[in-house]
Amino acid sequence: MPDEITVRVQTDSDSFQDVVVKIERPTYHKPFLGGFKNRITGVEFHNAGSQTIPKKRPDKGIQLFFLEKNKPQQTKNTTSTQMTKIGLYVSNTTDKLICPGKYLTAEEYHKRRLEAVIVLQTYFRRWHAINVVQNLREEKRLRLAWEAQEELRRKKEKEEKLRKEDERRLNPKTKEDFELLYHALELWRQEETERINRTLTGAERKAAFCGLLEQEAQLIASIGRHKLNADEENQQKAILCFLDKCAQPKRWKAYDGKITEMDTQYTLRARELFETYRSISMNHIPQDERIDVLLTLRRTVKEHECKLTQEIMELIDREVDLMSRDVKECNLEGLRKRICTLFLQYIKTPKFNSEVARILKVPPDPLKLYKNVNFCHSCENYLPSTEFPVPANSRSIGRCRLCCKLDNEARGRQTFLKYKLILENLRKSEADYQDDAKIVFLVQHQDLQYLIENIWGCQSALSACSDLYDLVMVRWDKHCEWSPWNTILLTKDEADAHLKLCNLQKAYEAAFIHRIKHKHIRAKTYFAQIPAMTSFLHSRDIQASANEFSK
Numbered sequence: 001m002p003d004e005i006t007v008r009v010q011t012d013s014d015s016f017q018d019v020v021v022k023i024e025r026p027t028y029h030k031p032f033l034g035g036f037k038n039r040i041t042g043v044e045f046h047n048a049g050s051q052t053i054p055k056k057r058p059d060k061g062i063q064l065f066f067l068e069k070n071k072p073q074q075t076k077n078t079t080s081t082q083m084t085k086i087g088l089y090v091s092n093t094t095d096k097l098i099c100p101g102k103y104l105t106a107e108e109y110h111k112r113r114l115e116a117v118i119v120l121q122t123y124f125r126r127w128h129a130i131n132v133v134q135n136l137r138e139e140k141r142l143r144l145a146w147e148a149q150e151e152l153r154r155k156k157e158k159e160e161k162l163r164k165e166d167e168r169r170l171n172p173k174t175k176e177d178f179e180l181l182y183h184a185l186e187l188w189r190q191e192e193t194e195r196i197n198r199t200l201t202g203a204e205r206k207a208a209f210c211g212l213l214e215q216e217a218q219l220i221a222s223i224g225r226h227k228l229n230a231d232e233e234n235q236q237k238a239i240l241c242f243l244d245k246c247a248q249p250k251r252w253k254a255y256d257g258k259i260t261e262m263d264t265q266y267t268l269r270a271r272e273l274f275e276t277y278r279s280i281s282m283n284h285i286p287q288d289e290r291i292d293v294l295l296t297l298r299r300t301v302k303e304h305e306c307k308l309t310q311e312i313m314e315l316i317d318r319e320v321d322l323m324s325r326d327v328k329e330c331n332l333e334g335l336r337k338r339i340c341t342l343f344l345q346y347i348k349t350p351k352f353n354s355e356v357a358r359i360l361k362v363p364p365d366p367l368k369l370y371k372n373v374n375f376c377h378s379c380e381n382y383l384p385s386t387e388f389p390v391p392a393n394s395r396s397i398g399r400c401r402l403c404c405k406l407d408n409e410a411r412g413r414q415t416f417l418k419y420k421l422i423l424e425n426l427r428k429s430e431a432d433y434q435d436d437a438k439i440v441f442l443v444q445h446q447d448l449q450y451l452i453e454n455i456w457g458c459q460s461a462l463s464a465c466s467d468l469y470d471l472v473m474v475r476w477d478k479h480c481e482w483s484p485w486n487t488i489l490l491t492k493d494e495a496d497a498h499l500k501l502c503n504l505q506k507a508y509e510a511a512f513i514h515r516i517k518h519k520h521i522r523a524k525t526y527f528a529q530i531p532a533m534t535s536f537l538h539s540r541d542i543q544a545s546a547n548e549f550s551k
Helices: 106-170 175-199 202-246 265-281 287-301 307-324 329-347 354-358 366-370 401-412 417-433 445-455 492-499 510-527 531-550
Strands: 004-010 016-022 035-037 044-046 250-253 259-262 373-376 381-384 471-475 487-491
Touching (some): 175 202, 202 265, 265 287, 287 329, 307 329, 417 445, 417 471, 445 510
Antiparallel strands (some): 004 016, 035 044
């Protein structure tokens, strides 16, 4: 493109002059300043810009970005309206007559909107209140149903507990059952004694006491007969359990948690002897089956030659001979019991049954009998240390279990079943913490009985419930190990709620906490006299002082 152009300029009415005009080319690209586009012809019209060079903005070290945006716009369009005039008729059939309405001020407008908003809020709040009430009713219904279900469950548990107690009194089988029976006998005797002292005097009173003594003696004799039958039944169960334990295979736990079992030649031998003994002990079986069992037993004991096996074989031959003579079974009971007794003695001999050596209470080596043996001053027998109940506060061995049991049956007639259940539940709960608790396994049921009766008053610290079957002992501070000075006696439901608390100071009142701390101080004072507890008390004080120092 040329840098110069010639322009003819009129200098006079009839004269023209050519003028050379220099064109200065811009040194920059002209920016797009917007414009318009004719949609029909497609011609674009750009907004004009000045040809002067714009000032350059000083560089501030900031990079700027510009965005372009295309936006269509509607230009003004002048219109007109055709009206009826002289020489022109415009139809008005489609015209509408518009009348001005009532003028509404801004105050009236906002007032009407406020009233509409209030109406909307009223209906919304009504809907929300209906939903809230329905939810509350549903929660109340569920709560009442749950409470009724819990009450029914507690009632059934109580009835089942009473039924079991009555069943245990009617058909006693264990030591705890006879403890309950003797305890009930003692309560009856005390009631009768109180009634006689209150209503009778003189010779009538002495005669009533003699009659009461005779009734008590008869009841004790009846309990003794039940005890003999229970001991016989329990002895047979204990023998079968002992033999079953000997016949169990070897078990160990693999790395993946699976239990592996393995039978050895000794466990197979023990199982064979167990099955033979169980067959020998069966009554009322056909004669041919009994003879097969006896012959199997004969082949089993014939493997070892000794005086015991010869006696067993002689008894087997005698029974087979008597059965061949059609002797009645009632006349063979003594002979069969003798065979069972001798065969059990054969099974308990480690020479014939190697697995029995690890379960026998009496060690095969006589020298081991001199270890851990104590003398009972009551029955004057030497017994192993496991036969002596030693409370935590005891300083001497004392009497053996059998002497304590006989003394309780003759005089005290107390029952410790409830305290044993509480101690058992407490040890299970402490084992679940898995924090190496030790004190709970040192405490015996006699110590727990003192703690419950003398310090906690045999009632819950919250609801004063006195049913020992429903009471449990839990940690007062669940982050510390259980001890007599870190415990609380509650019902089962209260204990579950107590263990869920995070802050005891906020959950309980200061007076209640002070009362619990006072009981803890009494328990600590009593158990501080026990040598086994001294080390735990000392370590506890050191830990408490360290915690206070860190705070």
